[in-house]
Every structure is written in structure tokens, then in C-alpha cells.
Amino acid sequence: MNIAVCVKQIPDPATPYDLDDDNHWVVRPNDQVLDDTDRVGVEVGLQLAEATEGTVTLVSMSPSGSLQGIRQALAMGADKAVIIDDDTLKGSDALTTARILSAAIDREEFDVVVAGGESTDGYTGVVPQMMSEMLDVPCLSFARKVDVDDGIVTIERQTASGYEVVTSKLPALLAVTAGIVEPRYPTFKGIMQAKSKPVETLTASDLGVEPDVGQRVTEVADVASREAGDIVEDDGEAYLKIVELLEQTKVI
Amino acid sequence: MAVWVFAEELEGLPTEGSLELLAKGRSLGEVAAFYVGAGSDDAFAALGEHGATTVYHLDPGDALPSAGVAAAFAEILRAEGGKVVLFGPGNIDRDVAGRLAARLGKPVLAGALDIDVSDGVTVRSEILGGAKSVSTVVTDGSPALIVTRPKAFEAASVGGGTPTVVSVVMPDVGRSSATITERHVEASEGPDLEAASVVVSGGRGLGSAEGFEMMNELAGLLGGAVGGTRAVVDAGWVPYSYQIGQTGKTVKPQVYIACAISGAMQHAVGMKGASTIIAINKDPDAPIFALADLGVVGDVHKVIPQLIEALKAR
Numbered sequence A: 001m002n003i004a005v006c007v008k009q010i011p012d013p014a015t016p017y018d019l020d021d022d023n024h025w026v027v028r029p030n031d032q033v034l035d036d037t038d039r040v041g042v043e044v045g046l047q048l049a050e051a052t053e054g055t056v057t058l059v060s061m062s063p064s065g066s067l068q069g070i071r072q073a074l075a076m077g078a079d080k081a082v083i084i085d086d087d088t089l090k091g092s093d094a095l096t097t098a099r100i101l102s103a104a105i106d107r108e109e110f111d112v113v114v115a116g117g118e119s120t121d122g123y124t125g126v127v128p129q130m131m132s133e134m135l136d137v138p139c140l141s142f143a144r145k146v147d148v149d150d151g152i153v154t155i156e157r158q159t160a161s162g163y164e165v166v167t168s169k170l171p172a173l174l175a176v177t178a179g180i181v182e183p184r185y186p187t188f189k190g191i192m193q194a195k196s197k198p199v200e201t202l203t204a205s206d207l208g209v210e211p212d213v214g215q216r217v218t219e220v221a222d223v224a225s226r227e228a229g230d231i232v233e234d235d236g237e238a239y240l241k242i243v244e245l246l247e248q249t250k251v252i
Numbered sequence B: 001m002a003v004w005v006f007a008e009e010l011e012g013l014p015t016e017g018s019l020e021l022l023a024k025g026r027s028l029g030e031v032a033a034f035y036v037g038a039g040s041d042d043a044f045a046a047l048g049e050h051g052a053t054t055v056y057h058l059d060p061g062d063a064l065p066s067a068g069v070a071a072a073f074a075e076i077l078r079a080e081g082g083k084v085v086l087f088g089p090g091n092i093d094r095d096v097a098g099r100l101a102a103r104l105g106k107p108v109l110a111g112a113l114d115i116d117v118s119d120g121v122t123v124r125s126e127i128l129g130g131a132k133s134v135s136t137v138v139t140d141g142s143p144a145l146i147v148t149r150p151k152a153f154e155a156a157s158v159g160g161g162t163p164t165v166v167s168v169v170m171p172d173v174g175r176s177s178a179t180i181t182e183r184h185v186e187a188s189e190g191p192d193l194e195a196a197s198v199v200v201s202g203g204r205g206l207g208s209a210e211g212f213e214m215m216n217e218l219a220g221l222l223g224g225a226v227g228g229t230r231a232v233v234d235a236g237w238v239p240y241s242y243q244i245g246q247t248g249k250t251v252k253p254q255v256y257i258a259c260a261i262s263g264a265m266q267h268a269v270g271m272k273g274a275s276t277i278i279a280i281n282k283d284p285d286a287p288i289f290a291l292a293d294l295g296v297v298g299d300v301h302k303v304i305p306q307l308i309e310a311l312k313a314r
Helices: A036-052 A068-076 A094-105 A127-135 A188-194 A238-248 B016-028 B041-049 B065-080 B091-104 B211-222 B230-234 B300-312
Strands: A002-006 A055-061 A080-084 A112-116 A139-149 A152-159 A162-169 A172-176 A199-202 A215-222 A230-233 B003-010 B031-036 B052-058 B084-087 B108-112 B114-116 B122-127 B132-138 B144-148 B164-168 B179-185 B198-202 B225-228 B255-259 B276-281 B294-297
Touching: A002 A036, A002 A127, A036 A055, A036 A068, A036 A112, A036 A139, A036 A172, A055 A068, A055 A094, A068 A080, A068 A188, A080 A094, A094 A127, A094 B091, A094 B108, A112 A127, A127 A139, A127 A172, A127 B065, A127 B091, A139 A162, A139 B065, A139 B091, A152 A172, A152 B091, A230 A238, A238 B276, A238 B294, A238 B300, B003 B016, B003 B091, B016 B031, B016 B041, B016 B084, B031 B041, B031 B065, B041 B052, B052 B065, B065 B091, B084 B091, B091 B108, B091 B144, B198 B211, B211 B225, B211 B255, B211 B300, B276 B300
Parallel strands: A002 A055, A002 A112, A055 A080, A080 A199, A112 A172, A139 A172, A230 B294, B003 B031, B003 B084, B031 B052, B052 B164, B084 B144, B108 B144, B198 B225, B198 B255, B255 B276, B276 B294
Antiparallel strands: A139 A152, A152 A162, A162 B179, A215 B132, B108 B122, B114 B122, B122 B132
């Protein structure tokens, strides 16, 4: 099976990111890491590939920089990567991102496309759905369990009150939830092999996509934060303070 | 039609989220609802009472709604026009909004907390866990597709009469189609998390699934509901329906009790609207304390049992 996994390199979430003053875009450092939600997507892709003797191709739109995040995913076991690195794509919205990623995926026959639910740094949460439409495949989103058998994919799809079982033919796009699998850690061998795995770099025009953004940020302002309350160290009787506050709020 | 609201059905009636969107939609102009579900006179009457003058009704049956609903909705929008289309934050909303955007070649503006149509279409959202407010204008013409945050607006009955109902057929979407073969409800005890006046919520610091036993007990004593962070859902301690935060539910209870929750921004966006926040955490530097009206630096395994005993003794 040919499996494409969409991944994103993002600024390290442990360090707060900046927005540039002119365009309000996220300032992207040269060293970016693999988005945590994408490690889950890579793991799902690898498990499907292992079960079917398939290949996993990473597809990513971002300034490639040091490729640190992409190498992390290759070290987990992905076979190769396609990066779309193009200055004209700076400040792209979800629709442009989806156009680029689906054009890159559509260059080859694919059986399954795997995407994370939403990126940690942008969280529009609709790119997989847009890609599904562009690729004319079912969007099996919010998947918390996946089975592929004989050209049929079956998922458990999270709903507000439980889950549904959803099934379709391949090809299909899977947008997975964070808890679906435990991503593996790269082995030393994996890390060494990742250095020589093929990474292809493309531009928007290579894919015939004209970047076109239909929205513009006009203002970014600070939001007033909540007033700080009382912080007490538990001396064995802090629960009494909680009881007191619950009484004040009349919930007891 | 100026304003479109994407509305869904739950147990025979429009969801609360759909009614919230209708209230906002009505403040922007005349509203048509695109209603997905089995449909009934009661459901259409509820949509009318909350402000829809026209209802386009599509029953997807056992088809996964996204592709077919987006295809049908796109045809209607092309024929009827519209300035904005409002979606809720739910799974079907996102599926339809994304596919519709691709069909129409229009952007989706997500995370909307407010919408202004007086001069073009401007959407206000928040980023960085609510630390910054962002205004975004749509520069790509109509319709503007907008995905809202949960509970951004309040539902209001406006006493509207029975709307005009137009029946829409689910189109064949060929290889984009998928089928729902089973539906399961994972019931949680006690009141609905999103409607509860007290929410007791647990984080990874509870240590194990067993830690939720005392969460249940405390919530029971307070007539509240139990929630959790993404970490505890990912760990399998509680089902996804408990998850509060960016990729889960948004709650605005009278009192929110955060137990062993650090307060990462992804969690904060789902609970910072609570009237009173009580936090218990071992780490005095946990970000949750910046949100708390009362913060207790201590061990939940000591403080919560003491609190439970004190409440039982009353």
C-alpha cells in the first residue's frame, strides 16, 4: 500500500512563539520540531505499511530549515519525504495548504492519506477535510481506531457522546485523534538511516498551485487576563478554604 | 439569503449549538438554516422559533454526512447566494465546512468568538490560549465560511413562526462516500458536562484511572459533572466525551475545580470562561494558578479526600 502522511514542522511548543509585527504570521525559526499530533499520524502510517508491505511518504509544507522535524519522522521509519518549501507560501491559509499538500500527494497513486487532527500551532482543523474534497476520497476524520482489510477501511469515529463505526473503500483519507496509537521512539539505527533517506524539495509552481489567500489579519491585541486569586500552601486545612468558597458561590 | 446557519439534529431536535448559531445569525441578517438530520415538524418549529425563516433539510441516513452534505450545500449556496455561513465547532461541522470550502474555493475562518458584517466580514478569535485577540477580514468575497468556538453565543427564542422547509436530496458522491454502520453512546454518569453548574476535572497528576473515582465522588456530592484533560483521555483513563479544551469540550460552569491539572493553553481555552476556578496542584509554578480564584498548592490525593469528607459531614 502507498501511504502518504501529512506532517508539519512547528516552532518548539515549549518555547513561546512570536508573531511578526507586519503580517502577524508565526515567526518560524530554522530549527523546528515535528508537531506532536503528527508523530501519531506517522505511527498510524507505519503500522499500516508494516501490515501491507507498503511505503510511507511524508508530505510537508513548510520552510524546510534544518529539516530537524522531518528527520525525526524519517527516523521513526518513514521511507521518504516531499517538502514544499516556497517563500510565496508564507502566511498561507488552510485552503492553500490543502491545495499544496493534495497536489503533492496526487502526483503518485496512493491508497491512504494520514493526517493529524489539528496542528498545535495553527489549529484551523479543516485541512484534512479540504484535502479529501480535492482528492475526491472519503474523509474518515476523528478516527480513534483504524483497520484496513482487503481494500476496505473501517474506523471508530469519535462523536460528542461516544463513537460511530464508519467504513469506506480505499483510497481514503484518515484524520486521526491523538490517542489512537502510541508513537514509537526512533532507534539509533533509525536516526542514522534517516540521514540518507530521500528528501525531495518542491515549490508551489512545480505543483501548479498559485498561492492565493482569501483572508487577512488586521489586528492583534492583548486580552485582559483573569485577576489573580488567592494562592495558599496546603497546611492540612486548605480544604476548608475550598468549602468556604463553595459556600460563597452557593453551590453548596 | 444573507446568513446561513449549519444546524444538526440530536435526539430528534436541533442541537443546542445550532440554536446558539441561529441567535448570532439573526443578529447579522435574515437566516436560512441548512439542517442535517431525520427532520420533523417539531424540529423545524424549533429552528423557526429560534430565528430561521427558511430551512433546507437533508437527511443523510446512514451515509457519513461530510461529502454529500457539502456537495448539496455548495449547489444551494451557488444558486441562492449568501454573505456568511456559520458552523459550530463539532466534528460534522468541520467535515462539511472543510469540504464545502474546497468546493467553493473559499477560506474557512475558524475559532470565531464574534462576527461583524457591517463593513465586509470580520471575525474575532483568540490565540495562544486566549492571551491575544485576533481580528481577521475575509478578502475573498462571499460567502465567508466561519467555524465558531463552542458557547460563543447564547441561544434565544425569538418566537418565529413555522419556517418554509425545502427538502434537499443527498447526492451520490461516488468514491468520496462512506457509511456509518454502528452508533454507540458512551454514557457518563450525572449531569451533562457542557450544562453542569459545577465541573470537577482531573489531569495527569491524578496518577491513574483510579484517581477518577474521587473525581466522581466529589462531583456527585456537588451535583456536578466530571471532565478531564487531553492527557488523561489519551491515556485511556476516561473517554473522549470527558475531554475539556481546544480539541474537546468548552465549559462555562459556575465553579470549575481543576485537580492535578497544569493548565496548558490547550486546556485553558476550554475552561477559562468558568465564573469561579479552584485549582489544586503540587507545582506552585503551574500555569493553572494564574487562572484560579483559589489555588491550593498541595497533593490532590490529600486535599480531595478531606474535601469529600467535609462535604459528606454537612
